[in-house]
Amino acid sequence: MTAGTNPSTATPSLDGIGWLFVVFGGLFAASGLWGMFASAHWYETIARDTGPLNVHFVRDIGEAYGTVGFALLWGAFVPRWRAPLCTVATLFLGLHAVGHVYELLVGELPAHHWLEDLPGVFLPALLFGALTFHLLRRAREEI
Numbered sequence: 001m002t003a004g005t006n007p008s009t010a011t012p013s014l015d016g017i018g019w020l021f022v023v024f025g026g027l028f029a030a031s032g033l034w035g036m037f038a039s040a041h042w043y044e045t046i047a048r049d050t051g052p053l054n055v056h057f058v059r060d061i062g063e064a065y066g067t068v069g070f071a072l073l074w075g076a077f078v079p080r081w082r083a084p085l086c087t088v089a090t091l092f093l094g095l096h097a098v099g100h101v102y103e104l105l106v107g108e109l110p111a112h113h114w115l116e117d118l119p120g121v122f123l124p125a126l127l128f129g130a131l132t133f134h135l136l137r138r139a140r141e142e143i
Contacts, residue, residue: 022072024072025068028069029069033062039059049109068092086135097122
């Protein structure tokens, strides 16, 4: 927003972090909706070698990803909420990644998941972990 504009009518512009939140928020929200409303298809495409299909559990996963997606989309357009919303998103993404690492280390997931899960599980957790650290540090400096 520029000086002298009416905050109630001004259209917020997105910065780099905002665009990152929009892209990942949109992807996570889309995956969440896919898992919630086309559970069997999501499972066959994303997770078929993780065990037998449990539609209820796939919907639960979809709801979690939908929540993360919504949080990031919210943070994209309301910058003052980015640090706490990113923190919550990172908790899910990080715990999800830790779960995958554990399952890989004990042999519950095939070894090809180290590479297969890199773009959708491990990198988002690392990216949003670093971003959370940055946003929390910046928020503390603004106090």
